[in-house]
Amino acid sequence: MTNAHGTLYGLGIGPGDPELMTLKAHRILQSVPVVAYPAPEDGDSLARAIAAPHLAGGQTEIVIRTPMTPGNFPANDVYDRYAAEISEHLNAGRNVAVLCEGDPFLYGSFMYLFQRLSGGYQTEVVPGVSSLGAVAAAAGRPLVSRNQVLSILPAPLEEAELERRITDSDACAIMKVGRHLDKVKRVLARLGLDGGAVYVEHASMPDEKILPLRDVGTDAAPYFSMVLVNRQGRGV
Amino acid sequence: MTNAHGTLYGLGIGPGDPELMTLKAHRILQSVPVVAYPAPEDGDSLARAIAAPHLAGGQTEIVIRTPMTPGNFPANDVYDRYAAEISEHLNAGRNVAVLCEGDPFLYGSFMYLFQRLSGGYQTEVVPGVSSLGAVAAAAGRPLVSRNQVLSILPAPLEEAELERRITDSDACAIMKVGRHLDKVKRVLARLGLDGGAVYVEHASMPDEKILPLRDVGTDAAPYFSMVLVNRQGRGV
Numbered sequence: 001m002t003n004a005h006g007t008l009y010g011l012g013i014g015p016g017d018p019e020l021m022t023l024k025a026h027r028i029l030q031s032v033p034v035v036a037y038p039a040p041e042d043g044d045s046l047a048r049a050i051a052a053p054h055l056a057g058g059q060t061e062i063v064i065r066t067p068m069t070p071g072n073f074p075a076n077d078v079y080d081r082y083a084a085e086i087s088e089h090l091n092a093g094r095n096v097a098v099l100c101e102g103d104p105f106l107y108g109s110f111m112y113l114f115q116r117l118s119g120g121y122q123t124e125v126v127p128g129v130s131s132l133g134a135v136a137a138a139a140g141r142p143l144v145s146r147n148q149v150l151s152i153l154p155a156p157l158e159e160a161e162l163e164r165r166i167t168d169s170d171a172c173a174i175m176k177v178g179r180h181l182d183k184v185k186r187v188l189a190r191l192g193l194d195g196g197a198v199y200v201e202h203a204s205m206p207d208e209k210i211l212p213l214r215d216v217g218t219d220a221a222p223y224f225s226m227v228l229v230n231r232q233g234r235g236v
Numbered sequence: 237m238t239n240a241h242g243t244l245y246g247l248g249i250g251p252g253d254p255e256l257m258t259l260k261a262h263r264i265l266q267s268v269p270v271v272a273y274p275a276p277e278d279g280d281s282l283a284r285a286i287a288a289p290h291l292a293g294g295q296t297e298i299v300i301r302t303p304m305t306p307g308n309f310p311a312n313d314v315y316d317r318y319a320a321e322i323s324e325h326l327n328a329g330r331n332v333a334v335l336c337e338g339d340p341f342l343y344g345s346f347m348y349l350f351q352r353l354s355g356g357y358q359t360e361v362v363p364g365v366s367s368l369g370a371v372a373a374a375a376g377r378p379l380v381s382r383n384q385v386l387s388i389l390p391a392p393l394e395e396a397e398l399e400r401r402i403t404d405s406d407a408c409a410i411m412k413v414g415r416h417l418d419k420v421k422r423v424l425a426r427l428g429l430d431g432g433a434v435y436v437e438h439a440s441m442p443d444e445k446i447l448p449l450r451d452v453g454t455d456a457a458p459y460f461s462m463v464l465v466n467r468q469g470r471g472v
Contacts, residue, residue, distance in 0.1 A: 012369065014258065022365060023262060024255040074382075103369035106386075111378040118376065125376065127369030127440070129258060133248065133339035137361035140354065142347040147393060149401065150342075152386040165385065168404070204363075 006034075006090040008121050009097040010104040010114060012128020016046070016205035016224075018053045020129045028097055028126065029054050034089045036062035036082070037099040038109050046224075047099040062086065064098075066109065074112045083116035090121045103130040107154075107175070132173055134203035135226045139210050141198055143228070144171045155180035155227075163187045171230040178223040185213060193229050201225035242270075242326040244357050245333040246340040246350060248364020252282070252441035252460075254289045256365045264333055264362065265290050270325045272298035272318070273335040274345050282460075283335040298322065300334075302345065312348075319352035326357045339366040343390075343411065368409055370439035371462045375446050377434055379464070380407045391416035391463075399423045407466040414459040421449060429465050437461035 009028050014020035021029075029035070029051060039045035045063060064082050066075050089096050104110040104125050117123065132152070136143045144150040148170035153162060155177045166172050166187060174184055177199075188194040197213035201222050213227055245264050250256035257265075265271070265287060275281035281299065300318050302311050325332050340346040340361050353359065368388070372379045380386040384406035389398060391413045402408050402423060410420055413435075424430040433449035437458050449463055 010373075012365070012373075015363070017260070019260040019263070020258045020363065022250065022256050022258055024253070026259060027255070103365070103372075105372040105378040106369060107380055107382075108378070111381055114376075114378070123376070125373035127251070127256065127365045127373040129248070129339070129363045129365055130369060133342060133363030133366060136339075136341035137246075137248075137363040140350075140359070140361065142341040142344070142350070144343055144388070145347055146343075147390040149390070149393070150388040152380070152388070154383040154385070156383050157385070 004093050005121055006093050006095040008086065008090060008117050008123045009095065010108075010110045010123070010125040011097045011099050012103045012126055013047060013050050013099050013101065014129040015102050015131045015134035015203055016050060018050050020134065020204055021050070021054065022126065022128065025126050025128060026054055029099075030056045032059065032095045032097040034060045034062065034094050034096040035099060036064055036086060036096060038064045038066060041065055041067045047101050050101065051099050060089070074109070079112040079116060083113055086113065086117060087120075090117070100128065103128045106130050106132070131175070131203055131224065131226060135173070135200040135228060138200050138203045138208055139198045139228060141228055141230065143173065144230070148232070155184055159183050159187060163191065166191060166193065166229060170232065172228070174227040174229070176223060177221045177225040177227055179220045181216065181221040181225075182218055184227055185216070185218070188213060188227070188229065193231070197227055197229045199225065199227050240329050241357055242329050242331040244322065244326060244353050244359045245331065246344075246346045246359070246361040247333045247335050248339045248362055249283060249286050249335050249337065250365040251338050251367045251370035251439055252286060254286050256370065256440055257286070257290065258362065258364065261362050261364060262290055265335075266292045268295065268331045268333040270296045270298065270330050270332040271335060272300055272322060272332060274300045274302060277301055277303045283337050286337065287335050296325070315348040315352060319349055322349065322353060323356075326353070336364065339364045342366050342368070367411070367439055367460065367462060371409070371436040371464060374436050374439045374444055375434045375464060377464050377466065379409065380466070384468070391420055395419050395423060399427065402427060402429065402465060406468065408464070410463040410465070412459060413457045413461040413463055415456045417452065417457040417461075418454055420463055421452070421454070424449060424463070424465065429467070433463050433465045435461065435463050
């Protein structure tokens, strides 16, 4: 690690609304010569869309395209390759900001680059507004208060496991609902908790949608959707 | 609710570093004629200190002093009184921003004002960077990845309950450690998890402190301290 090397930034850029970026992320975003961001194998990058109004222009962009192949996650070969590409910039003394939707360390893929690069390069992680806070704000629903326990549950958990954990929590945020919507609805109905649950998709974005869970159709939800449950009603 | 009324903002101002405020909170903070913030019964307000570099000047300030009397929490009479004071400004058409450390809806006292005022006034909650993300970033420790479950556990929970919940979680953030430090250390040692646990106080602030839990003395920790545990080592 020499001074001639660039710094790696894991930049939390918030849940979707470009105005929910922090002042710090904004400053760093505008100052770095190289910006990297995740994108699906085909299609546009949400992270880049969030950052777009704030990009300085003339920056080198690295699109981190990661295939979502079941059984090959995280895609180690892919992250090895992008880590190497980012290293070249850092070795040449250029700072690199990796844009992270929400917060870098709450289910963020940045950790796979952090693992590979933080040992060898100066690294700074800048926390961001997570979808958790954005969903609660959009729904007007406090997540937890006082000494309540909050469980953050990925919807892909098995049905029995999901049910057990919801039963054992004062409040839950069920994340990455996507194609697991039916299962989540079924479990909450069985527990008599569907009446008070709220469904939010694309929080803080122009296509934000907020519905009582019972009013949500059974079509697949987008990946960026969440269900909030609080046994004590409105979280207070 | 008429147009002549002011808007109530629950403004997440982040975990401590004034630069971790969002662009949106910054804009609203500078535009409102009235700013309210929590403070201990005696002493300075952390929320005001975070906001200080960004205040427009000439704003009316309401200091929400809440006694931390055991058995009288939340202090309903106190919140009733401040809600009434804020109402007067809203009735007069003045927008009021209530400053919230971290995120307004993650263990925030704003919910007690939200409860009382959101039914009668236009209310907007602006999510903020929570201490959760700030602590993980400071420690360089991903919170959770893939389909891991994250439990957010208040340290005041009873010892057996805390132990049971830690045992049942992939990863935990134990919040509000304060005078419960000894108990938290004892439980994690018993579970053989103290070696990998990290302790952070005042994340993102000038007096930030990050230590392996084992190296933390047994003196009381400050209220704003947290312990992160991940059974799978570094969260990945």
